[in-house]
Amino acid sequence: MLLTEDCYFSSPVLSSFLPKETLDGTIWSGFSCFCGKCNQQMEDKNIRGVATDAFGVILVEAVGLCGSCLSLSKFRLRVKDGGVTEKINRDGEWVRQSPKIKEEGLLGKLKRVLRNSRRTPRP
Numbered sequence: 001m002l003l004t005e006d007c008y009f010s011s012p013v014l015s016s017f018l019p020k021e022t023l024d025g026t027i028w029s030g031f032s033c034f035c036g037k038c039n040q041q042m043e044d045k046n047i048r049g050v051a052t053d054a055f056g057v058i059l060v061e062a063v064g065l066c067g068s069c070l071s072l073s074k075f076r077l078r079v080k081d082g083g084v085t086e087k088i089n090r091d092g093e094w095v096r097q098s099p100k101i102k103e104e105g106l107l108g109k110l111k112r113v114l115r116n117s118r119r120t121p122r123p
């Protein structure tokens with residue numbers, strides 16, 4: 001199944017499928033989604049779609065709604081043993097992403113904090 005942006009409104013909240021477990025017992029409880037347009041991190045409640053597992057690989061298809069600019073972004077990834085995540089590149093091949101999902105989220109948050117603090121005018 002391939003979700004389109006339109007599926008956002010008819011899909012359940014992704015976190016209702018989580019956590020899931022890979023074959024080696026890795027518990028996967030979600031990922032940090034960033035808006036494809038403004039790069040803001042999306043809230044879990046605004047990420048909808050499905051997570052299925054087959055042969056120990058978790059397949060995630062989701063659409064996220066950005067709370068800042070209200071645009072929709074599609075996410076398609078799979079999660080393997082050890083929490084390794086892969087996404088599809090432009091050639092349609094699965095490529096490995098950084099396995100440190102949590103740290104990516106933290107870095108994104110940090111970048112946002114830095115960006116916001118720059119925007120604030122000095123007294």
Ligand SMILES: [Zn+2]
Binds near residue numbers: 035036067
């Ligand atoms: Zn946005």
